[in-house]
Amino acid sequence: xxxxxxxxxxxxxxxxxxxxxxxxxxxxxxxxxxxxxxxxxxxxxxxxxxxxxxxxxxxxxxxxxxxxxxxxxxxxxxxxxxxxxxxxxxxxxxxxxxxxxxxxxxxxxxxxxxxxxxxxxxxxxxxxxxxxxxxxxxxxxxxxxxxxxxxxxxxxxxxxxxxxxxxxxxxxxxxxxxxxxxxxxxxxxxxxxxxxxxxxxxxxxxxxxxxxxxxxxxxxxxxxxx
Numbered sequence: 569x570x571x572x573x574x575x576x577x578x579x580x581x582x583x584x585x586x587x588x589x590x591x592x593x594x595x596x597x598x599x600x601x602x603x604x605x606x607x608x609x610x611x612x613x614x615x616x617x618x619x620x621x622x623x624x625x626x627x628x629x630x631x632x633x634x635x636x637x638x639x640x641x642x643x644x645x646x647x648x649x650x651x652x653x654x655x656x657x658x659x660x661x662x663x664x665x666x667x668x669x670x671x672x673x674x675x676x677x678x679x680x681x682x683x684x685x686x687x688x689x690x691x692x693x694x695x696x697x698x699x700x701x702x703x704x705x706x707x708x709x710x711x712x713x714x715x716x717x718x719x720x721x722x723x724x725x726x727x728x729x730x731x732x733x734x735x736x737x738x739x740x741x742x743x744x745x746x747x748x749x750x751x752x753x754x755x756x757x758x759x760x761x762x763x764x765x766x767x768x769x770x771x772x773x774x775x776x777x778x779x780x781x782x783x784x785x786x787x788x789x790x791x792x793x794x
Contacts, residue, residue, distance in 0.1 A: 576774045577709065580767050581697050584716055587763030588690050591723055594757035595683050598623040598652065601734045601754065604747040620753055621680040621726075625652040675733035679726045683757075686722035689715045690764065697771075709775035713768045720765030727757050 594600075598620030605614060617626045693715030700708035734748055 573706075573774060577697075577700075577771070580771050580774060583763055584693075584697075584767045584771070587716075587720075587760045587767065588694065590756040590760035590763065591686060591690060591719070594723070594753050594760060595621060595687060597753040597756075598625055599751040599753040600730055600757075602749050602751050603734075603737070618751060621676070621683055621730075623652050627651075675729055675736070679729040679733065682722050682726040682729065686719045686726065689719035689722060693719065693768075706775065709771060713770075713772035713775060716764050716768030716771065718768075720761045720763075720768060723757050723764070724761040727754065727761070730754070 599618050600620045602616065602618045604616050613628050615626050615628050617624060619625065693712040696708040696712035696715065699705055700712065731750075734750075738748055
């Protein structure tokens, strides 16, 4: 038996926990994309927005002449009145007309649903790993590795759905936005994919039985005949 296997499992699991933390940060925050409308007049107030899987946040920013470089509202870090609301298709009765008019709600629902699957896979994988720490339960590492790999694949699919949503939003003739950028929640989702996918495969390789380096090892490990 490989004596370094428990150490490898714990180190891999530690990196996976970092990936899970990034995954949760991406799912619960609303800084996936930042949208800026066109500003035509100097010394006026414009409304920029940033959103995630569940909420749209708008910010009213007063633009000075010196702030107007590319005729876009922002950056979003400038001071201004901040207001957030959940998307209407998640909470009926709340309003988010700016988002509803400029993109299809199916994209938002799909991205959120796939992200929830990713979180579910990550939780199940973590339960399997914790149970595998008990004696004679190393077989749980194999399904755990697959769950982590699935979690990584789901979150990158959610990222791509969100990216297509933003692209359609900008390309729409009815849109108010002329400029967009991806923010730190988007980066967290991408980083979590890298960590979960790679470490999921690494955990699977660690869980696989070690092949003998020479034929004599198999003979020495064989049980004697009675």
